Amino acid sequence: MELIVAVYEDWGIGKDGTQPIALKADRKFFRQTTKGAMVIAGRRTVEDFPGQQPLPGRENVLLTRKGVAYPGFSLCGSVEEVLQKAEKAPRTMVIGGGSVYRQLLPYCDIAYVTKLHTRVPCDTWFPNLDQDPDWVLEELLGSGEEAGIGYEFCRYVRKRAE
Numbered sequence: 249m250e251l252i253v254a255v256y257e258d259w260g261i262g263k264d265g266t267q268p269i270a271l272k273a274d275r276k277f278f279r280q281t282t283k284g285a286m287v288i289a290g291r292r293t294v295e296d297f298p299g300q301q302p303l304p305g306r307e308n309v310l311l312t313r314k315g316v317a318y319p320g321f322s323l324c325g326s327v328e329e330v331l332q333k334a335e336k337a338p339r340t341m342v343i344g345g346g347s348v349y350r351q352l353l354p355y356c357d358i359a360y361v362t363k364l365h366t367r368v369p370c371d372t373w374f375p376n377l378d379q380d381p382d383w384v385l386e387e388l389l390g391s392g393e394e395a396g397i398g399y400e401f402c403r404y405v406r407k408r409a410e
Contacts, residue, residue, distance in 0.1 A: 249334055249340045249341075249342060249352065249355050249356045249357065250285075250339070250340065250341050250342070250356060250357070250358040250359070250360065251341065251342035251343070251349065251352070251353065251356045251358070251359050251360070252278060252281055252282060252341055252342070252343055252359075252360040252361075252362075253343075253344060253349065253359070253360070253361055253362070253374050254267065254270070254271075254274050254278075254361075254362040254364060255361060255362070255363055255364065255374050256268075256269075256364050256366055256367055256368055256370065257363075257364075257365060257366065257367045258367055258370070258373070259373050259374050259375070259376045260367070260368065260369075260370025260372065260373050260374075261344065261345070261346060261349075261370065261372050261373060261374045262344075262345060262346065262370060262371070262372040263368070263369055263370050263371050263372070264371065265292040265293075265295065265296055265345070266296045267296075268368040268369065268370065269364060269366065269368055269397065271362075271364065271394045271395065271397065271399060272394060273392055273394050273399065274362045274364070274399065277360075277362060277389075277390075277401055278343075278362075281341070281360055282303070282306055282341045282343065283305050283306065284305060284306065284338075284339065285306055285307075285337070285338075285339040285340060285341045286306065286307040286308075286309060286333070286334065286337035286339065286340045286341070287303060287306045287307070287308055287309065287340075287341050287342075287343045288309045288311055288324075288330055288334075288340065288341070288342045288343065288348060288352065289308070289309070289310060289311070289343050289344055289345070289348060290310070290311055290312060290344065290345050290346075290347055290348040291310065291312040291314055291316060292345050293343065293344045293345040293348070294310055294318055294321065300318055301320065302318075302319075302320030302321055307322070307337065308320055308321045308322065309321065309322045309323075309324055309330065309333060310322065310323050310324065311324050311325075311326075311327070311330050311348050311351070311352075312324075312325065313325055313326075327351050327352065327355075330352065331355065334355075342356060345372060346372035346373070346374070349374055349375075353375065356406070357405065357406045358403065358404070358405055358406075359377060359383065359403070359404040359405075360389075360401070360402070360403055360404075361374075361377065361401075361402045361403075361404060362399055362400070362401055362402070363399060363400045363402060364397055364398075364399050365397060365398035365399065365400075366397045377404045381407075382406055382407055383404045383405070383406055383407065384404065384405060384407055385402055385403075385404055386403050386404060386405045387402070387403040388400060388401070388402055388403075389401040389402065389403055
């Protein structure tokens with residue numbers, strides 16, 4: 249499994265169920281990276297989608313214990329259900345939010361991280377992969393600046409056991 253996330257300098261990812269700052273370049277990177285994949289999101293993330301609609305060109309899976317269904321989303325009530333579903337998909341991307349990342353990070357081998365070089369108030373954080381001995385920054389996929397904010401697209405990989 250893979251994941252994709254945008255983080256601020258302190259590895260914050262959101263506040264009150266949404267991204268405080270979203271760059272057009274990151275949205276484009278997200279669309280390109282997740283296109284054709286099964287995407288796994290939590291309820292609060294889905295509620296932040298435009299119109300709470302599924303993302304086009306992807307199989308949309310909602311991981312929630314609440315049992316609330318949204319049209320166009322397959323519902324999974326547990327990590328085990330997600331893992332079973334992921335086995336049948338050619339590519340699976342975890343897209344948030346915080347709780348879903350925490351639950352599924354142990355099953356991911358690749359992480360696409362957009363680093364935004366700014367700090368904003370957050371109430372949800374992603375683990376700092378730069379400080380995690382199990383992960384290594386494998387490739388810088390691109391960088392730029394938008395609205396006065398520098399950013400980098402990074403590809404991390406989980407280290408293999410020797």
